[in-house]
Structure formats: C-alpha cells, structure tokens
Amino acid sequence: MREPELRTPMRRVRGLGAAHSGTQTFWRQRVTSVAGIPLTIALLIIVVALLGRSHAAVVQILGSPLVAIIMLLFIINMTYHMWIGMQEIIVDYVHEGKWKLLSLMANTFFVFAISLASVYAILKLSFGV
C-alpha cells in the first residue's frame, strides 16, 4: 500500500535536479579532486623513485606500508572521481535510453574492474603469497 503523499511534487523535486540526488555528486567530485592533488603528487614521486629499479626492488617499495597505503588511497580516490567524471560525460552526449543505460553500466563495470584489480595487486604486494 502506498502512503498518501502530503508533499507537493514541487517540494519533492526541489533542489534534487535531473539525477534525483541533489548536489551530492557535484560535492563528491570536489572532495575527490581536492584529495587527488596531494595523492597525485605522491604518485609522481613514487613512480619517479621506482624508475629503472629491478622487479624485486619495485615489489619491496610498493609493498612497504606507507607507499602501499598512499597507492590504495590514490586508486580508491581517483577511480571514484573518474566514475563520476565519465558519468557526467556520458549523460552529456548519450541521450538515447538504451545506449545511455548501457554506457553508464559499462562505466561502473570498468571502474570496479580497474579499482579492484589495482587494490588486489597492492594488497598482494604488501602481504605476499
């Protein structure tokens, strides 16, 4: 049974916008972009420090707690940021219902696959086996 709706349609949609989630996505994109600045600088330092090193040295450095934690933060932060970003691009250009749905879904699949693979690799480098 549906509860009687006392709020007017205007009250229900006001401030929520086309995505029905208000400014949540906008705000999260800002949070991840601010976090992304120090994390990107850290990534660049890590990558330059690892250039030309042997596999054993790379494994040791990437698996060390501080580097691994920074890499995990980078991956989680940036994959979430790019998930929102690609969603924004898709809704800007793909208007046909089926293709919009499929591309939004593909975006989610891609981001989950990339982030999970990266997180798994970092954890494996950290804990061995």
Next chain:
Amino acid sequence: MAELEAGTTIGAGRARPLSPHLQVYRLTLSFLMSGFHRVSGAALYFGMLLIAWWLVAAATGPNAYANFEWLIGSWIGQLVLLGYTWALLHHALGGVRHLIWDTIHGFEPAERELLALATIVGSVSLTLVLWVVGYLVMGGPR
C-alpha cells in the same frame, strides 16, 4: 530505467528549444582549456589501465613486470606515457582552476584568460621537468 525511457519518449517528435552550442562562441583560451579538461579527464580514465597493469604486473612476477617494462620502454609506450603525464598534470591544474572558481574568484575576463594560460603553460612545463628528472633518474633511455 523508467526515467530513462520516459525521458526519451516524452516530447519526442516536437522541436525543443536548444541552448547555444560550441560553434556559437568565439574561441578563447579558457574555452579551449575547458575542452582540454574534459578530454584529458577522459584520457586519464583509460590511462588508469596503465596504472592497474603496472601494479598487477608487479604483483604477478618478474616476467610479467619485464613485459610491462619492455612495452612502456618502447617508443609507442613512451609516447603513451608522455601523453598520460601531460594529461595528468593538465587535468590536475585544470582542477585547481575549477576549485578556485568554486570559491567565486577568478571570473574577471583577464583573470579567466590568465588562469587558462597558467593551466597550459604549467602543465607543459611540469611535464617537461618531470620527464627530464625521470630520464636523469633512469640514467638515460633504455
């Protein structure tokens, strides 16, 4: 899903008012940098494959890592990595520009163009600096 369907069927067949699009505006540097921001963001989206591949290769073992090093060390790999570096730095600086705008600063015409100029000059110079440092660390090309 229902919303998606509704959005495509309701109003179809009737011309809807359109907002002015790209070709209407005069090309300015800030306009160009706005486009660059989106394009570099999209490039970084797929560039994350490189990072994931790098990490998975390192976790897999010496052979997988050697394969990754070989490909990234080849001229095409270096070109992709150079592009990735530039896209990363450009998108980061473009993001800072957007964060400045979020504080309601930098909207005057001269400020906008200065910010746009700083974005492109900054990203290109930082990329060059980083690659010079990278090659010095490596002791030259492989």
